[in-house]
Amino acid sequence: MKSSAAHIAKPWIFLFGGVLLFVLLGQFLRFRVDLTEEKRFSLHPATEEVLSQVSDPLHVDILLVGNNLPGGMRRLQKSIEETIRTFNAYSPEKITFSYFDPMSIEAGEQEEFILSLTQYGINPTNLSVNQLTGLQTQLIFPGILVSNEEYETGALILKGERGMSPDQILNQSIENLEFELSNAIRKLISPESSAIAMLIGHGEMGSDEGFGMVEALDGEFELFKVPLEQARKPEDLAHFALVFIQGSKESYTEREIYLLDQYVMNGGNLVVLLDGVAVDIENAGGEGTLAMPFESGLDNLLFRYGIRVNKDLIQDLNFGYLPVMGGNFGDQQQMVPLPWPFFINAGRMQAHPITKGLDVVNFRFVSSLDTVMAAGVVKTPLIFSSDYSRILPAPVRVAFSDMEQEPDVKLYGMKNLPLVYLLEGEFTSLYKNRFLPDGFAKADFKEKGRGKVVVIGDGEVFQAQSNLENGAPLALGEDPFSQTTYANRLFLQNLAQYLAEPDGIIASRTRTLQIRPLNKVKVVQQKTYWQTVNVLAPVVILLVFGGIIGAIRKNSYSKKIK
Incomplete structure (x- = not known):
């Protein structure tokens, strides 16, 4: 009897001992x-x-x-x-x-x-x-x-x-x-990390004075308004993870261009929001005004890096609306939103950590971008126009009266025009084989360097609009006229994170999960078959294994009795 009881208890002891061992190991080993x-x-x-x-x-x-x-x-x-x-x-x-x-x-x-x-x-x-x-x-x-x-x-x-x-x-x-x-x-x-420089002194940032950027990036980056003319040497910009140029209205000097160039050569990240033409929308009433080419002084620098901001404007049939005075109702002036092809709602995105999954980004008076040869530089377009676009070379007529006419679709024959470019790799300095500006030593000059440059042909894409009632600036991307929130804010946040730390958590946005939908036709055709299999197969398997185990036990015990 004792031998039989020990024989029966032995497997249970091993079972509970094994479970206890796994529980104890789970407290110390995690995998x-x-x-x-x-x-x-x-x-x-x-x-x-x-x-x-x-x-x-x-x-x-x-x-x-x-x-x-x-x-x-x-x-x-x-x-x-x-x-x-x-x-x-x-x-x-x-x-x-x-x-x-x-x-x-x-x-x-x-x-x-x-x-x-x-x-x-x-x-x-x-x-x-x-x-x-x-x-x-x-x-x-x-x-x-x-x-x-x-x-x-x-x-x-x-x-x-x-x-x-x-x-x-x-x-x-x-x-x-x-x-x-x-x-x-x-x-x-880690509520705050890298520092960002927003350059001032050349009419940058327009009416919002940088509110859009500060509101969008506050808590993640420290932002500083930096007058570039006060910088004495490239090291003065070195501690900034990013440098933003937002829609300058005045030309940069040779000395300032050299500072920006050496900032990139030393591994800096430069974001250039540049208008190819100057538009005075306040004079767009009546016969309208002409948008004339704008010389920022940065064209040669960007050309050396492999990109050119053209002297033109893009129009797109995937447009936003601009409110204009449509007469009076009683003693109140009425604002009427009219289609404005110069305001582009861009929804075509590159599958890149910066832009993957972004909703529509709103551009206002954006110039086209062309790439040129630059050895060692990888050029990635991030955002595109729709299938119905066109380019108007400067001088461009800008008039509110044009809104009264329905756009001719036949004129919009261009598609997927790049609006934003990311440049990465090894850049060659603009000042290679050239005289340096006065005051800079040749010994400190770098003719090559690895950095990142982002170029956008719209100087206002990161500028906030104002509330119609009290004039207070809105959050970046909010449109006071259409009550729509565009993805400009999220675009800026992703852009800043990627430039500051391209291998950081922003890189996880490249993850792809495949959609595996059920074939609805097969579901209908094979429904009864698979229901039968799922119900009967487990029962049959259990009966088969039960029978085999029973036969083995019967055979084993019958031998012991003999």
Whole structure:
């Protein structure tokens, strides 16, 4: 009897001992194996670096809630949960999550809370849902809030390019979850990082005086207005991670151009927003005005780097609207929005970390860009015009009266004109084999260097517009006339992050997850077959294995009895 009892207990002892051993090992050894083809549950090294710096527990509020959400939104919900769990596995501190519905707040505080969400770019969206009682709409907030004991930040997680199908938008949003969540965490653990110089002294930044950039990048970068004429040597710009030139109205001197050139040669990142022509829109009434070529002094520098801002303007049939005075109603002047092909709503994006998944970016009076030969420089176009564009060489007539005429589609025969270029690689100095400006020593001169240059043929793409009622500047990308928010703000944020740290968390935006939809025809044709297989196959397999095991046991015990 004792031998029989020991024989029966032995496997159970081994089973519970093995389980206990695995539990103990799990307390000391942590590992994950990602068996998915696309490494869906793996993180970019830069994301792992951010998570390694987490020193306090974090909590994520998922705002995407609602009754009877469609399948796509539920898939996005599940993906958010999976991403947070993956982050928690890599983080030294706990990262927890819960669902929170902004509409559950009391009426008195609800409006204030919803307005606070817009600071993070989280705007409510009306979602139509098919229910038994018919088509119903509900308000959803496709975003997340990340907080620790002291601070809170947020991010919009439902993003896509114009023209994408709902499935493509959802898939792209899932692809970008790692970046959105890691970027929010980075803001909490390191609120400010690199310094940015906004050059002044040549009429830059126009009427908003840099408010658009400051509002968009505050909290992530330190921004400084820098008068370039006061710089004495290239080292004066060296500690800036980025230098912005925004729509200068006056020409740069030879000495200032040399400083910019050597800044790039020493590994700097230069962003040039340059108008090819000068437009005085205040004189566009009546017979209109002529937009004349503008000489900034930077043309030779950019040409050496491999790009040219042309003296022209692009018109596009994917246009915005400009309000003009349409007469009086009583004693009040009426503003009438009219189509303005000089205002381009660009929605064609390159699949690049800066622009992937961006919605429409608004350009106002943008000049075309051409590339030229520059050895060692890689030129990447980032944003394009639509399939219906045209180029008007300077001098260009700009008149409000032209809005009264319907555009002739036949004249807009150009497509996909590049509006933004990213230049990377080894640049050659403009001053190679040339005399240096007075006051600079040849010993300190660098004739080659690796840097990055971004060129945009519109000096106002990062300038904020003003509120029509009180004249206060709006957030970058907000249009006071159409009540539309363009992606200019997000474009600037992605651009600054990439230039400051191209291998950082911004690189995770290149992740691609393949959409694998079910074949609806096969679903209908093979529905009964697969239902039968799924129901009967497990039962048959269990019966077969049970029979085999029973036969083996019967045969074994019968031998022992003999």
